[in-house]
Amino acid sequence: MNEIIFSAVNLNKTYKQNDGRFGIREIKALENVSLHLRSGSTLAIVGESGSGKSTLARCLLQLLPLDSGVVYFEGKNLIGLDKKELRQIRRYLQMVFQDPFASLNPRLKVGQIVGEGLVIHGLGSASEQQSKVIRMLERVGLEESDMEKYPHEFSGGQRQRIGIARALVLSPKVVVCDEPVSALDVSIQAQILLLLKELQSEMNLSYLFISHDLRVVRHIADEVAVMFQGKIVEQGQVVDIYNNPNNEYTKNLLKAIPGNRVAY
Amino acid sequence: MNQLLKVSDLSISVAAELDKQLVKNISFSLQSGKTTCIVGESGSGKSLTALSIMGLLSKQLKRVSGQIDFQGEDLTKLDGLALQKIRGGRIGMIFQEPMTSLNPVLTIGYQIGETLTQHLGMKGKLLKDKVDFLLEQVGIPSNRANSYPDELSGGQRQRVMIAMSIACEPAMLIADEPTTALDVTVQAQILKLLHELKGRMNMAMLFITHDFGVVSDIADDVVVMFRGEIVEYGKVNDVLGNPSHPYTKALLACVPDADGKKALKPIDYSWINEFKGA
Ligand SMILES: Nc1ncnc2c1ncn2[C@@H]1O[C@H](COP(=O)(O)OP(=O)(O)OP(=O)(O)O)[C@@H](O)[C@H]1O
Ligand SMILES: Nc1ncnc2c1ncn2[C@@H]1O[C@H](COP(=O)(O)OP(=O)(O)OP(=O)(O)O)[C@@H](O)[C@H]1O
Ligand SMILES: [Mg+2]
Ligand SMILES: [Mg+2]
Numbered sequence: 001m002n003e004i005i006f007s008a009v010n011l012n013k014t015y016k017q018n019d020g021r022f023g024i025r026e027i028k029a030l031e032n033v034s035l036h037l038r039s040g041s042t043l044a045i046v047g048e049s050g051s052g053k054s055t056l057a058r059c060l061l062q063l064l065p066l067d068s069g070v071v072y073f074e075g076k077n078l079i080g081l082d083k084k085e086l087r088q089i090r091r092y093l094q095m096v097f098q099d100p101f102a103s104l105n106p107r108l109k110v111g112q113i114v115g116e117g118l119v120i121h122g123l124g125s126a127s128e129q130q131s132k133v134i135r136m137l138e139r140v141g142l143e144e145s146d147m148e149k150y151p152h153e154f155s156g157g158q159r160q161r162i163g164i165a166r167a168l169v170l171s172p173k174v175v176v177c178d179e180p181v182s183a184l185d186v187s188i189q190a191q192i193l194l195l196l197k198e199l200q201s202e203m204n205l206s207y208l209f210i211s212h213d214l215r216v217v218r219h220i221a222d223e224v225a226v227m228f229q230g231k232i233v234e235q236g237q238v239v240d241i242y243n244n245p246n247n248e249y250t251k252n253l254l255k256a257i258p259g260n261r262v263a264y
Numbered sequence: 265m266n267q268l269l270k271v272s273d274l275s276i277s278v279a280a281e282l283d284k285q286l287v288k289n290i291s292f293s294l295q296s297g298k299t300t301c302i303v304g305e306s307g308s309g310k311s312l313t314a315l316s317i318m319g320l321l322s323k324q325l326k327r328v329s330g331q332i333d334f335q336g337e338d339l340t341k342l343d344g345l346a347l348q349k350i351r352g353g354r355i356g357m358i359f360q361e362p363m364t365s366l367n368p369v370l371t372i373g374y375q376i377g378e379t380l381t382q383h384l385g386m387k388g389k390l391l392k393d394k395v396d397f398l399l400e401q402v403g404i405p406s407n408r409a410n411s412y413p414d415e416l417s418g419g420q421r422q423r424v425m426i427a428m429s430i431a432c433e434p435a436m437l438i439a440d441e442p443t444t445a446l447d448v449t450v451q452a453q454i455l456k457l458l459h460e461l462k463g464r465m466n467m468a469m470l471f472i473t474h475d476f477g478v479v480s481d482i483a484d485d486v487v488v489m490f491r492g493e494i495v496e497y498g499k500v501n502d503v504l505g506n507p508s509h510p511y512t513k514a515l516l517a518c519v520p521d522a523d524g525k526k527a528l529k530p531i532d533y534s535w536i537n538e539f540k541g542a
Contacts, residue, residue, distance in 0.1 A: 048449060054417060098418045099363055101363065156361060158306060179445065182444045184474065186519050186520065188306045257477065258455075258478050
């Protein structure tokens, strides 16, 4: 088995929300979450809406402070790194955000958005950067001429693909994908999943793949962790979890896959 | 038959280049108590169709032809104020991207309440109870009513939008990928809720989705869009069971299966030259 490239140990995160006359309310979003991602493999995180998946993604990438816990990338503890060190590591640790619109700067053209990371990290000459951006846009099913357009000129699924191109163009090592294909029709979904797999074998990428769609997970993941109310309730090889779910919530997830003409 | 919505010959172009048509002469209709699903390629014009029905196309775009009859009125002839009265009242809507339509500086409880006050004049305790009830119905504890949108998860935001859209029990609900951010257990709960409204209020739904599982569960009719055109339109069993257009066939062949036996494959476009010729 491959070595572990990215791991988290006992992560805890509580949101505090000002609740007017009731004072401060605490929302426990992560409770003792631990996971390991092996190099070149895909770990899927599935779970109920509101169970803490996006919080986990943000905390792993140090975009959100943890209450406690440790995150290791290639053996290095990310907690407590200063801004400069983190920035250097971010090139290898990319994220595709759940809300494509909110995560794309509306004032930048798509070419600038996708190429921004290459510029920040000084990767290649200007013309090399340009051709990398074009190539990546084409691979996600967009066109060279789209470089000159602004995010609002794209459909929901096209925006999601811009976010994917932005993360992958940097040739990262680990990509945390938060619902990367949920807004895509099945044909584009298949295209993007195949692309992710292709890049995985080309560049030995590792994915942490957040999804609520078990049909998708089945095709892309090696291992699955199931989250429920801030905790990982079940974890293992994809095949085992599908054939032999132990947890009640996992069983419900498998049962509720639509398309069986259920009577509502 | 009680025809509720009839879209005829609708075309939408980029305002600055009128010959660049994004939606081309599409027509379809919807009856009370029925559900029509719109499926189709990413970028095929599904969201623009929904937005233009509600008069919400951005200024860069223009409806260049077509009529939109709703309850006997041509919506394209109404002014902004009249449309505003209909939106959120007789027509509920759920947008594809919740964050663009929720106000980040107002609590979700306030925003749901605003719709009820505006359209039904609800106030005070009655209003608060109704807001709490709506939140519970979409699976959000009512004690989260004073959260702001960015304090919610992606799926919770989507559910706030759903609660807002059904608050006034509209005659028609236009829902643009309303359950994409939801896991299947919550999705099932939401679809059940919408189904109840359909039965109780005879509500009609125009439901945009890319999930064929959902289509087969909820649709009466299906519209298939491809590059701005409707390429297939019919009863759900006919379209899914016996598709006639090559795009529909190719699209259905990409649907992932739950047990992972079928290999993923990209869509087959070998028929495209014929399509262009037609
Ligand atoms: N800034 C915040 N302040 C307060 N609570 C928050 C904040 N962000 C998230 N939460 C809460 O933390 C919990 C976990 O949210 P998170 O976004 O991680 O869920 P998720 O698993 O990604 O859900 P989804 O599938 O709906 O996207 C939710 O109950 C959410 O309401
Ligand atoms: N303001 C705009 N200016 C120019 N083109 C636009 C604008 N808005 C949308 N478009 C284009 O119109 C086409 C249809 O967009 P629409 O949002 O209706 O697609 P969609 O079918 O909803 O796709 P998706 O499934 O990805 O959400 C897309 O190709 C998009 O790029
Ligand atoms: Mg999330
Ligand atoms: Mg859309």
